[in-house]
Amino acid sequence: MEYDFDTILDRRHTNSEKWDVKPNELPMTTADMDFKTAPEIMAAMKKKIDSGAFGYEYPNEEYFNAVASWYKTEHNAEADTSWMRFATGVIPSITACVNYLSHEGDNVLLMEPVYNTFYNSILNSGRHAFPTQLKYDQSTYTYSVDWDDLEEKMSNPLTTLMILCNPHNPTGYVWSRDELIRIIKLAQKYGIIVISDEIHGDLVLTGPDYTPTFSLPEDCRQNVVTLVSTSKTFNVAALHAATGIVPNPLLREHFTRAINKYEVAEPNLLAIPGTIAAYTQGADWLHQLKQYLLGNRKYLEKFIRTNLPQLHVVPGTATYLVWIDVSAVTNNSTALAQKIREQTGLIINPGTYYHGNGSQFIRINIAYPRSQVKDGLERLVAALNQ
Ligand SMILES: Cc1ncc(COP(=O)(O)O)c(C=O)c1O
Structure with a gap:
């Protein structure tokens, strides 16, 4: 069976912690996924x-x-x-x-x-x-x-x-x-x-x-x-x-x-x-999910290399969370995340949440239909190129 990871879910007004945001905002933060779970689990x-x-x-x-x-x-x-x-x-x-x-x-x-x-x-x-x-x-x-x-x-x-x-x-x-x-x-x-x-x-x-x-x-x-x-x-x-x-x-x-x-x-x-x-x-669903997430990750890496060469993606192989070095742009990822949100509605996690050298990083959740990942990245480039 082929599973669907492309359909956008409307999670507003569903008590989703992540989606308790303004109508124009796109939250790519909290580590849950914008996909329905496996139909076998729902059954x-x-x-x-x-x-x-x-x-x-x-x-x-x-x-x-x-x-x-x-x-x-x-x-x-x-x-x-x-x-x-x-x-x-x-x-x-x-x-x-x-x-x-x-x-x-x-x-x-x-x-x-x-x-x-x-x-x-x-x-x-x-x-x-x-x-x-x-x-x-x-x-x-x-x-x-x-x-x-x-x-x-x-x-x-x-x-x-x-x-x-x-x-x-x-x-x-x-x-x-x-x-x-x-x-x-x-x-x-x-x-x-x-x-x-x-x-x-x-x-x-x-x-x-x-x-x-x-x-x-x-x-x-x-x-x-x-x-x-x-x-x-x-x-x-x-x-x-x-x-x-x-x-x-x-x-x-x-x-x-x-x-x-x-x-x-x-x-x-x-x-x-x-x-x-x-x-x-759930094994088949998971194996297809991982392929989809890998596709999202490759898409993001290429997009950043092409459009935001001043940023650098840390080469992790696990999770749907991407850790990005923004040190060429800021020493204050909290202020950067706030600016991105105000200017474009994209919400990402400032690396400061995670302590250590996080003030020079942002974290983006890419467990979304690809069209939403594209939307998020276009907002990111709009904010950083302003
Ligand atoms: C590393 C890690 N541990 C634990 C959790 C949350 O676990 P639980 O919901 O089972 O308490 C998360 C959620 O983001 C996580 O990333």
């Missing part, structure tokens, strides 16, 4: 709605088998279903872990620039966001780990947790297996637990696949909580469903306590059927 949800039975639920065996077989077929990664726990989202799980697995005043390590909501989980819990800066190479527009600084930050006795974004939002970088092993082994040396947020793992558009951390060699996964979800993959963020995969039995007990204590362990009425349908029937 499973409709069936559930039609049953009319909406009492308390638990995640059944079929749910965990669906997660396990998805990771086996999509990523060649084995996970025992006994390692898995259901949770109502990746961020709720992270917040629960920060609260349960660390103490007030502890340092939680991050690699900046990074997904902004991590700071909420850390700061609202009275912990310190403790960043190591990814090293930026201005000749290749790529980032890499500053290993000396990472180790120095890990060796601080107050550092007890690290939140890893695998693949990385906003750069779209896919960590190699060797890099993951090196990060996790270093964390072990200093007694640090690594929370690996793998919500973008299914969205590697080209090149080598991402490595699920639960599938690393046994000695490299003892201090790791892996968090996965269909949320980004199938555009079902409001489903509020995620899975924690924790191979170490003791850490798994702690994770279980954490999500129960913070009451983020119980599914809503659509979470189980929606997730099972996604993982068991």
